[in-house]
Amino acid sequence: MSKLAGTLARVLAEAVLGRGRPAAGERFPEGCDETTCFLRLNRYPSCPISADAFGLVPHTDSDFLTVLCQDQQVGGLQLMKGTRWVAVKPIPGALIVNIGDLFQAWSNNRYKSVEHKVMTNAKTERYSVAYFLCPSYDSPIGTCEEPSLYRTFTFGEYRRKVQEDVKRTGKKVGLPNFLV
Ligand SMILES: O=C(O)CCC(=O)C(=O)O
Numbered sequence: 195m196s197k198l199a200g201t202l203a204r205v206l207a208e209a210v211l212g213r214g215r216p217a218a219g220e221r222f223p224e225g226c227d228e229t230t231c232f233l234r235l236n237r238y239p240s241c242p243i244s245a246d247a248f249g250l251v252p253h254t255d256s257d258f259l260t261v262l263c264q265d266q267q268v269g270g271l272q273l274m275k276g277t278r279w280v281a282v283k284p285i286p287g288a289l290i291v292n293i294g295d296l297f298q299a300w301s302n303n304r305y306k307s308v309e310h311k312v313m314t315n316a317k318t319e320r321y322s323v324a325y326f327l328c329p330s331y332d333s334p335i336g337t338c339e340e341p342s343l344y345r346t347f348t349f350g351e352y353r354r355k356v357q358e359d360v361k362r363t364g365k366k367v368g369l370p371n372f373l374v
């Protein structure tokens with residue numbers, strides 16, 4: 195997973211910068227290694243009471259990029275496309291790759307961090323495995339071009355602000371806090 199996530203990030207970065215201009219070469223995204231990235235195992239119990247119960251509330255991921263292996267049979271993942279929620283049907287053997295907030299910031303909004311949520315299933319529990327490509331907390335999130343829409347910030351600063359906002363208002367604000 196870690197190799198795949200790193201390779202995907204570099205390929206996507208090069209697509210923004212143009213061929214032959216590797217984004218800090220093998221090191222992109224800077225500050226990410228096996229001690230800073232993590233894997234999350236999600237279990238969503240079945241929920242017969244309500245058809246609109248969230249397994250996971252709408253959110254964007256705060257990392258560079260997420261590689262997701264969703265349940266091969268039980269759907270439930272939805273993402274925001276324009277103004278609509280679209281179901282991501284499980285395809286056996288397929289992985290889902292989500293852009294996270296840090297990649298959106300680095301790419302100066304060329305890539306968008308996708309809002310997504312998980313709905314529960316009335317009868318069946320669901321599992322997923324998510325790998326989060328994150329840098330160390332002291333890593334500054336650079337930009338692919340100037341002028342950047344975002345001021346320079348570290349991942350630690352970003353995480354702290356997200357936690358603060360959620361604690362204070364119940365909602366993540368995320369990137370808009372860091373616009374210039
Ligand atoms: O379970 C899923 O399909 C999505 C998981 C997810 O969005 C997350 O762990 O951040």
Ligand SMILES: [Fe+2]
Pocket residue numbers: 253254255310
């Ligand atoms: Fe997520």
